[in-house]
Amino acid sequence: MTADRRRCRRGQGELEAQVLSVLREAGGPATAGWVQERLGGDLAYTTVVTILTRLLAKGAVTRERAGRSFAWTPVSDEADLAARKMRKVLDAGSDRQAVLASFVTGLGPEDERLLRELLGEDLLEDD
Known part of the structure; x- marks a missing residue:
């Protein structure tokens, strides 16, 4: 990993907070792809899914099937x-x-x- 990349790395808590913030702005269920687009930057789709899955395990979001993927909704403010x-x-x-x-x-x-x-x-x- 390069020094520039290390400097740009965000902590897990920071990413979780950003993902939750984007989900709250959605006003309803949102897919991981939609969240990824709104976050911008260079976050991989798989990273967004991993963060959403961790938030699900913590009880901070719920998910429901939306075609071949899931739609995610924040549980609380x-x-x-x-x-x-x-x-x-x-x-x-x-x-x-x-x-x-x-x-x-x-x-x-x-x-x-x-x-x-x-x-x-x-x-x-x-x-």
Whole structure:
């Protein structure tokens, strides 16, 4: 692999985010070929299919037969996907309290205020 190609490589998470973004723009089921066209650049069709298959395994997209290929649809919006990732990290930790404490400690004042507000709303709804 050349140095130029290495510099241009995108991380798996970045490609997944780009593919999901393109799928959301579709407004309905889209084929891997359609996604590849919208992404532009030099991504191979097989790379797009691999990314879509990984997203399917993660529960981020669904697929249905469309002729000889599949049409793909995002399952959730960006916020839901981020929340799923956060829950996965939380579930992987051996000490949930430590993971949550570390997360909350790293929040800025505005995010902390928002979290307190959201938790307050949930507490009121539970009554």
